[in-house]
Amino acid sequence: MLFRNRHFDDKPVALEILGLSVATAGDDPVPILNAIDVTIREGETVCLVGESGSGKSVTSLAVMGLLPKGALEVTAGRIELEGQNLLDLDASQMRELRAQRISMIFQEPMTALNPVMKVGDQIEEVLDSHTKLPAKEKKRRVVDIMQQVHLPDVERIYGSYPHQLSGGQRQRIMIAMALILEPKLLIADEPTTALDVTTQNQVLKLIAELQESHGTAVLFITHDMGVVAEIADTVYVMRNGDIVESAAVETLLRSPQKDYTRRLLEAVPSLVPRDARPESWADPVLSVDGLTKIYDTRGFFKKGRETKAAQDVKFRIKPGRTLGIVGESGSGKSTVARCVMRLIDPTEGRIRVGQTDIAKLARGELQPHRKHIQIVFQDPFRSLNPRWTVGDSLIEGPLNFGQSKAEAMKHAAELMELVGLPADALGRYPHQFSGGQRQRIAIARAIAMRPDILVADEAVSALDVSVQAQVLKLLDELQEKLGIAILFITHDLRVAAQICDEVVVMQHGRIVEHDTAENVLSQPSHAYTRALIEAAPGRHWDFAKFRELSLHQTETA
């Protein structure tokens, strides 16, 4: 069965949003939501999808009554929970209702949990706030819900702090906290975005399971179409504070009515790898051999403990080629990227850039080799200095290598056009650009050095799909024009399928599989690779073509 295909028309309405408008507070209000309507029935999962800034999180916060005070306010409409308008309630009535009738789970379970409180106490606090149960009964209820969310070793985890748990366990704690009082409605704001695919899969299953047993209505906010295909009953597509389109999930994915929905779906990268490029006979520009990074956590009084972040990693990249390293968090893929950049020092192994082994060079000797290899980081909001103009950021590297300022500025202007931005924007600051534009600037900064190798560390992971598609296209064009080799680090198999010639799969610091993208994604030989592919949400659906993957591809992909 491709979709859940359940019907709810005969079920009572749990939540109804009617003509809800939200605007910024102040003398000059800017509209954020424009009279949106959403209906969720008992036991139903409604997905709110849209790109960043579409208003999906604002919708959820408005329902919770948690819009930031003094910044956003509801200007019109009704939010009815089982027929009661929540906007008529005062602060303490609203507080009573939270966790009892509506609860919410958030994107990043690490920051959403209080770091200095034991997680058991954090769950128990919900009972403290809304019930007057005896201590023993409270403890029993907490242990019971912790078992329901399938946490192992409940007694130990009860007394643990958030930092002692894994990402998946933390999100289970959040879910336990949200569901302990059996609310009518659960709002889940990107609850799996910060998790690895296999963990994401488990958490999605858990939410579905608990929804089934408690009959909870779920409002699920996500930007990930794969997740939508996996869990939604009904989908609402949002854009700039408007609902563009809403329909049952299969209807929407098969025959989207609106242009925007079509474009959104077409931008979803396919899991089917792109066509192989012809073999290259050039010498590799980067060869890594036996690369090992061991972290030694040796204390003064403690016995030393070794963490093997990367072990015996080996690969080479030819000019104009892209090698992807995929794996989950903690697999060592970023460690490899940082070693190759010599941002951290490898414990062992060789890193040959052109003819030189840079693995053991001292800081000073390394300097002339830096320009051959450049990096683009994940978060374009943090990787550009906010107090520098874009021009300053672009010319810093070339100036360090002896270019004159005039020459560097001229080159910077050309680079801006190369990455699809106006050359006269050089005098502006990073905050004046969108996320996608900033990532273009980060790429321009990297190629300003005319490197042979570009390391992209999750370089498109923080971007919306439509922007992601554009940036991937840009990288492809630059590679074509400049013949750069790209080392592409990603957790996202769909992205890897679209850009990589070869794929290396890492797990626990070791390479478990290394082959062409085609072979890794279509005929994975290692069990871990297969598990990764199976966990990828919506893997049976070809979003861009609005239909299921053809039989041959479904079997293998």
Add this chain to the structure above:
Amino acid sequence: MLGYVIRRILAVIPVMVIVAIFVFLLLRLTPGDPAAIIAGDSATPAQLERIRESLGLSEPLHVQFVTWVGNLAQGDLGTSIISSQPVTRLIGQRIWPTLQIGTLTILLSVLIAVPLGVLAAWRHRTWIDYAVMTFSVLGFSIPVFVIGYLFIKLFAIDLRWLPVQGYTSPSESVQGFLSRAILPCLTLATIYVALIARMTRASLLEVLGEDYVRTARAKGVKEHIVLFRHALRNAAVPIMTIIGTGFALLISGVVVTESVFNIPGIGRLTVDAILARDYPVIQAMILLTSAIYVFVNLLIDLSYTLFDPRIRY
């Protein structure tokens, strides 16, 4: 955890060694003859000789240092040049008023400042916030002695609520102690309250923007619990740090306050010793205040582990 505590305690040793060396050299490296500096302009050669003798100034420097450290280890801080009494006895007589007033000041400051800071952060950008911030700027900028005399004028002379100055030991009369200690404590506390309230506000404002505060509100937790259980504990580390570093202000404030309120504490002892160039006493006071400062900050460092389970190096 235990390892952290032990390491933190061991780290105190080098600091104290450096302070001790500095204190030792303070007298010996002053240009000219230390004995002449101590004795003043009108000293006779015999007096000079006596001073040299009592300080062991004729020995080579390293021998002097070893003797000095040896005496120090036995609790012998030397003899006061002015009163010819052992310095330890002088300090022993004068330290209690200072410790009592100091402790009371810290308690008072934290009890006033933390709620003020929380209130200002909670009511961010309202008149309450602005009032707290204005008070804070005033607290910083008015000198301690001015505040002291203002309090005396207002509460002791005009309103006649409290005695003007003096000191009564709590073992004699608790009421008498409190009535005389309250003004000096408030005087000392002003700048400290200003500092801690400001830090509490800033630290809490940052924490109130964190996701887990949103989570607590989404759970329907009452607002005062959000503030005090969730936010304040997470904001505690910078607040504790400022309480520790601000302790230096307290030490210098004690000197002024004891003079203003005529309290026989070690602050007055220090002032008298400086005016009389009583070097053994000055040295002992520097050692003592440094030791207290280092010890208080050690306690503060150790307290971090109570607030934040992640700090267990």
